[in-house]
Amino acid sequence: MKEQIQKKLSDSKAARWTALIIVSFTMMCGYFLTDVMSPLENLLTTRGSVAYFTDDTSVPTDSLLAKMELLAADEASPSLTVESLEKGLQVQYLDCVDGNQQVVEKTVATIASGEGWSSTEYGFFSGSYGYINVFLLMLFFGGLILDKMGIRFTGILSSGLMFAGALIKWYALASDFGDATFLGMNLQVVVASLGFSIFGVGCEISGITVSKVIVKWFAGKELALAMGLQVAMARIGTAVALGVSLPVARMMGEVSYPVLFGAITLCIGFLCYLVYCVMDKKEDASVQAARQEAGETAEEEGFKMSDLKLIFCSKGFWLITLLCLMFYAGVFPFLKFATKLMIFKYNVPESFAGLIPALLPFGTILLTPVFGTLYDRIGRGATLMIIGSVMLTVVHVLFALPVMNYWWFAVVVMVILGIAFSLVPSAMWPSVPKIIPMKQLGSAYAIIFYIQNIGLAMVPLLIGWVINDFATQYNEAGVVTGYNYTVPMTIFALFGACAILISLMLRQEDAKKHYGLEEANMKK
Numbered sequence: 113m114k115e116q117i118q119k120k121l122s123d124s125k126a127a128r129w130t131a132l133i134i135v136s137f138t139m140m141c142g143y144f145l146t147d148v149m150s151p152l153e154n155l156l157t158t159r160g161s162v163a164y165f166t167d168d169t170s171v172p173t174d175s176l177l178a179k180m181e182l183l184a185a186d187e188a189s190p191s192l193t194v195e196s197l198e199k200g201l202q203v204q205y206l207d208c209v210d211g212n213q214q215v216v217e218k219t220v221a222t223i224a225s226g227e228g229w230s231s232t233e234y235g236f237f238s239g240s241y242g243y244i245n246v247f248l249l250m251l252f253f254g255g256l257i258l259d260k261m262g263i264r265f266t267g268i269l270s271s272g273l274m275f276a277g278a279l280i281k282w283y284a285l286a287s288d289f290g291d292a293t294f295l296g297m298n299l300q301v302v303v304a305s306l307g308f309s310i311f312g313v314g315c316e317i318s319g320i321t322v323s324k325v326i327v328k329w330f331a332g333k334e335l336a337l338a339m340g341l342q343v344a345m346a347r348i349g350t351a352v353a354l355g356v357s358l359p360v361a362r363m364m365g366e367v368s369y370p371v372l373f374g375a376i377t378l379c380i381g382f383l384c385y386l387v388y389c390v391m392d393k394k395e396d397a398s399v400q401a402a403r404q405e406a407g408e409t410a411e412e413e414g415f416k417m418s419d420l421k422l423i424f425c426s427k428g429f430w431l432i433t434l435l436c437l438m439f440y441a442g443v444f445p446f447l448k449f450a451t452k453l454m455i456f457k458y459n460v461p462e463s464f465a466g467l468i469p470a471l472l473p474f475g476t477i478l479l480t481p482v483f484g485t486l487y488d489r490i491g492r493g494a495t496l497m498i499i500g501s502v503m504l505t506v507v508h509v510l511f512a513l514p515v516m517n518y519w520w521f522a523v524v525v526m527v528i529l530g531i532a533f534s535l536v537p538s539a540m541w542p543s544v545p546k547i548i549p550m551k552q553l554g555s556a557y558a559i560i561f562y563i564q565n566i567g568l569a570m571v572p573l574l575i576g577w578v579i580n581d582f583a584t585q586y587n588e589a590g591v592v593t594g595y596n597y598t599v600p601m602t603i604f605a606l607f608g609a610c611a612i613l614i615s616l617m618l619r620q621e622d623a624k625k626h627y628g629l630e631e632a633n634m635k636k
């Protein structure tokens with residue numbers, strides 16, 4: 113029999129892996145910007161500037177000047193100003209060391225300016241990623257646009273929105289708004305949040321578009337591995353953001369520089385997506401040609417609104433969606449507060465504090481594709497989701513404990529969270545096409561992301577408020593002395609407990625409906 117001559121472009125290994133790398137790079141840039149501000153929480157919530165010393169300690173400059181003046185009170189010393197503090201300067205000041213007043217001598221490494229936000233404002237800003245997605249139903253429309261207008265149009269639109277939002281966020285942080293307010297809120301927080309919200313629309317719609325791209329090129333092939341690799345590349349973006357953002361902000365003395373870097377990479381990501389569009393066009397042409405050769409004339413029916421009924425009526429779909437909401441509510445919002453947690457609960461020096469949360473995405477870079485391959489070849493997707501949810505809960509219970517405040521303990525717990533954060537995504541995302549057909553997949557991913565965004569928007573708001581009102585400790589003079597993280601971490605643990613329950617129900621539903629979540633993805 114004559115072999116089928118006309119092959120689809122996606123049948124070529126090189127072509128489909130190239131397509132994957134290109135779209136994953138665009139997403140990686142998006143993930144970098146998503147978390148670029150997370151390590152800056154302490155700086156953003158500091159009023160005035162902060163002096164960082166060569167021994168990795170830091171003091172707000174106001175407090176440093178007061179302590180220096182205390183020592184110089186009897187001497188005819190020149191008057192001290194913030195401007196007189198500069199890199200390399202050796203300073204002497206009176207400080208309380210082990211309960212005794214002592215003269216301390218240190219060398220200034222850098223001066224960085226804080227923004228004076230409250231923890232509540234930081235929480236509001238961190239949650240703003242999801243505000244437009246949730247309140248203006250943008251993700252819902254994004255899914256419809258994707259299924260109606262296609263991968264090329266939607267991807268260009270969404271990566272353009274990411275870039276535009278990043279520029280607004282950078283402008284807000286680089287500008288001095290003085291004491292200006294909008295509706296009673298710090299204007300800088302409002303403008304930065306607006307930029308982050310627009311970016312969030314772009315990033316989420318890019319996320320569903322890229323998911324559909326991967327299913328288009330990898331269905332029936334290495335689907336879970338491809339999805340795992342895409343997530344792994346995205347995690348590189350998160351890890352780099354968590355690891356380098358604070359050192360860069362400290363070196364440049366400004367919180368806006370890491371954001372500017374993120375905006376530049378997003379511009380490159382946008383250009384990469386244009387390159388992908390060329391490949392996508394060729395893939396469509398090759399599919400069309402292969403169909404004609406096989407004598408298949410009937411075009412695939414387009415998406416109809418009534419198709420949404422199939423999605424809404426599927427219990428399996430709703431269980432995956434709720435699992436996604438609970439699981440991700442326990443991870444992404446946690447990352448926004450993790451660096452400060454390391455500084456104040458585990459006494460990690462500020463310059464290293466971002467590196468411990470960065471372990472989380474770094475671990476997932478290797479493990480997500482590994483678990484993805486496991487799912488492709490062996491199956492057991494629903495079980496992987498249960499194990500990941502249990503690990504998430506244990507991790508947050510351990511972080512909530514008021515004891516074991518050692519840095520190495522935080523490292524061990526973060527590594528366990530990294531394993532959980534590899535298990536669930538590597539099994540959950542490739543499970544969606546087993547429940548929902550390709551034609552409605554864009555809308556299905558969009559609805560999942562929409563519900564997930566409710567958590568991504570509201571949880572940082574909740575945690576910021578809880579830290580502000582219930583976790584912050586003050587001395588008699590009203591100065592912040594530290595934080596008690598028991599309540600915020602218990603809230604995160606509760607999300608994990610809900611995830612366990614839902615994943616158990618999902619496995620039960622799979623056994624009833626035979627979605628195949630426990631079966632391998634690869635056709636032998």
Ligand SMILES: C[C@H](N)C(=O)N[C@@H](CCCCN)C(=O)O
Nearest residue numbers: 316319323339343346537541561
């Ligand atoms: C934040 C975003 N909505 C999200 O859920 N991202 C997932 C990856 C989704 C990949 C779907 N194919 C993540 O784990 O980062």
